[in-house]
Amino acid sequence: MSGADDDPPQTTYVIGVENIMHLPYYGICDTEYCGFGRDLLDAFAAAQGVEVLYRPLPIPRLHRALASGLIDAKFPANPDWAQSTKGNSPVLYSDPVVLFTDGFLTLPEHKGAPEKVGTMRGFTIDMSVLGNTSVKLFEANAEADLFNLLVRGRVDTIYTNINVMRAYLRREGIPVETVIFRRDLPFQNSQYFLSTTTKPLMIDAFNRWLEDAFDEIQALKKKHHISEMEVISSTPLR
Structure with missing residues (x-):
């Protein structure tokens, strides 16, 4: 070069x-x-x-x-x-x-449409795909912070790389099933x-x-x- x-x-x-x-x-x-x-x-x-x-x-x-x-x-x-x-x-x-997949993840008990979404700071996310212009966006600096937003109820859904969140859960000894990949919501390959x-x-x-x-x-x-x-x-x- x-x-x-x-x-x-x-x-x-x-x-x-x-x-x-x-x-x-x-x-x-x-x-x-x-x-x-x-x-x-x-x-x-x-x-x-x-x-x-x-x-x-x-x-x-x-x-x-x-x-x-x-x-x-x-x-x-x-x-x-x-x-x-x-x-x-x-x-x-x-x-x-x-290749990777970005998508929405929630706790198993949350079945409804997202109203408060967490994502990584600086990430590109088009909220219009949810069909709800009133969705509130919260940003986190790390996957740990993003996960905590979800489990503490500050957001009902997080949008991130699926493999990244699963890797974080495994490193922390948290069952992967703690969050579910919402395939019923738009996701991006x-x-x-x-x-x-x-x-x-x-x-x-x-x-x-x-x-x-x-x-x-x-x-x-x-x-x-x-x-x-x-x-x-x-x-x-x-």
């Missing part, structure tokens, strides 16, 4: 990452970036013979940093996120890295990408590596207990 032909090859890349706990996909563990995303990008950097520096930022600042070129790349990224912050900067996206506004050759190299390192990447998903089978087999309600 390098710039123009007369430029020296770039050996260090700054990748912006979200400063939240969103394991098993990514998180900040003892001040260091961790999870599947860290292992994935470290493996890519090792294969390319370059160094990656991770810059954790709040999600809104991360979008702006990408648009302004303050970071070389951003992970995760998705073309549907934070459209208003992209400005005139063309954003290039890699091939998909991993989506994908994580790597993105950039300034390093198209990096994206080209990453795409080639995704193909060449398929088995290695599948092993990383297995290591972090990331299963895409439910995502692949599920059918969104919208």
Whole structure:
């Protein structure tokens, strides 16, 4: 990966990452970036013979940093996120890295339509899909805070990555059945990408590596207990 032909090859890349706990996909563990995303990008950097520096930022600042070129790349990224912050900067996206499902979860006893919804701060959520413009939105900084909003009754529903919440419950020794995935409500199957506004050759190299390192990447998903089978087999309600 390098710039123009007369430029020296770039050996260090700054990748912006979200400063939240969103394991098993990514998180900040003892001040260091961790999870599947860290292992994935470290493996890519090792294969390319370059160094990656991770810059954790709040999600809104991360979008702006990408648009302004303050970071070389951003992970995760998705073309549907934070459209208003992209400005005139063309954003290039890699091939998909991993599939996931965002959806609504509730306590088993709650069967009605959501009235108070909790989600992670900075996440993109379109409340119009619920058909109720009076739904109140509450934001949390971590999955633990999001779960506590639910069990303490401050919200009746939470909207988040299904695998992330299940992973949190397992780590805490809480039965997964404590919350249920509301398949009767709209949910979103989506994908994580790597993105950039300034390093198209990096994206080209990453795409080639995704193909060449398929088995290695599948092993990383297995290591972090990331299963895409439910995502692949599920059918969104919208």
